[in-house]
Amino acid sequence: MDEHTIFDWSRKARTGVPEVVFAEGKTVEQIDDILMAHHERSAPLLTTRLTPEQMAHLGALTLPHLSLDPLARLASHRAPIPAADAPEVAVVCAGTSDLPVAREALLSARFLGLRADLICDVGVAGLWRLEQHLPTLTRHRVVIAVAGMEGALFSVLGGLLPGAIIAVPTSVGYGVGAQGKAALSSALSSCAPGVLTVNIDNGFGAAAAAAKILRPPQIQSDNPSG
Numbered sequence: 001m002d003e004h005t006i007f008d009w010s011r012k013a014r015t016g017v018p019e020v021v022f023a024e025g026k027t028v029e030q031i032d033d034i035l036m037a038h039h040e041r042s043a044p045l046l047t048t049r050l051t052p053e054q055m056a057h058l059g060a061l062t063l064p065h066l067s068l069d070p071l072a073r074l075a076s077h078r079a080p081i082p083a084a085d086a087p088e089v090a091v092v093c094a095g096t097s098d099l100p101v102a103r104e105a106l107l108s109a110r111f112l113g114l115r116a117d118l119i120c121d122v123g124v125a126g127l128w129r130l131e132q133h134l135p136t137l138t139r140h141r142v143v144i145a146v147a148g149m150e151g152a153l154f155s156v157l158g159g160l161l162p163g164a165i166i167a168v169p170t171s172v173g174y175g176v177g178a179q180g181k182a183a184l185s186s187a188l189s190s191c192a193p194g195v196l197t198v199n200i201d202n203g204f205g206a207a208a209a210a211a212k213i214l215r216p217p218q219i220q221s222d223n224p225s226g
Contacts, residue, residue, distance in 0.1 A: 016215065017112060017208050018043075023050045023073075028057045038077055039063060045077040046111045048104060048204050072103035072203075079111050087214035088115045089207075090140045092133075092157065094123035094147035097172045102146040104203030105168060109144070112211040124152040137161055142213055144206045148172025151183030158192025164213065166206045167197045 021034055031047065031054050038045040050058070050073045058075050059068055065078045089109050093102035102118060109116035119137070122130040137143055141163045147153040148170035158165045167190070169183035176182055180200035187197040198205040 016212060018046070020108075020204060021045065021047045023047050023054055026054075028054055032057065035063070035066075035077060042078065044080060044111070045075075046079070046108065046204075047075045047077075048108070049073050050075060069103060069107055071100055072107055073100065074104055074107055076107065076111055080113055082110055082113050082115045086113055086115050088117075088140060089142050089144060089210045089214065090137055091116060091118045091144045091146065092122060092137070092153070093118060093120040094145075094149070094153045095172070096121055098146045098148055098170045101168060101170045101201050101203045105144050105146060105207045106203075108204040108207035109210055112207055114207070114211055114214060116207075122153075123147065123149075124156055127156070130156070134160060137163075142166060142210045144168060144203075144210060146170060146203065146206075148180060148183050149177050151186035154187045154195050154197075155190045155192045158190055158195040163194070165192070165195045166209055167195055168203055168206045169197070169200045171201055 023031055035045060055068060055070055055073065058066065066075065067079060068075045091102055091106045091109070093099060099120065102120065106116050106118045119133050122133060138161060143157060143161060143163050144166045145154050145157050146168045149172060151169055154165060154167040167187035169180045169187050171180040173180065173182060184197070184200055187195060196209070198209065
């Protein structure tokens, strides 16, 4: 283990959100050490933005309770199972090109104890596709909306639904919409009330925000394995 690696085992007790590892920039060996440290403590671990090399390494392991999602570039170890009465969040995805970020939000929300479902391919180019899902979406206190290009979906949902909308701009797009800047500007400048915005491609950040909104604060013991 790198002598500079210090785990924040008490983060869940303080914030309600356990330590989550951002994989980009880390070596395969560092990811392996982090995973083994959590495995030894029987502690849950969520790892995001895995590289193909890191994903291939984890896929070759025979470690129980380890689950991989290559599309979301995400791995979970001892992921908690949301309770039957856990709060619900819906993840709405504009197009299939936005699916990697949408699945990151979906799986992160479940890891954080929320019941979460994904509604895909309901972008504004075909609004009729969204209409059939409105009765379901109206029941949700929080909806995570994932969209690139011009990001119009955020304002559409904000104008149709009573719940809060957490907008996740994605880097899907080209020209003036390249790298998600147009979608981010649309989210930040939306005139629809109740639209909140996280950073470009930040599916995990949206899920963490949803969990903090939907789950009441709880005082937890500082348990190293929690």
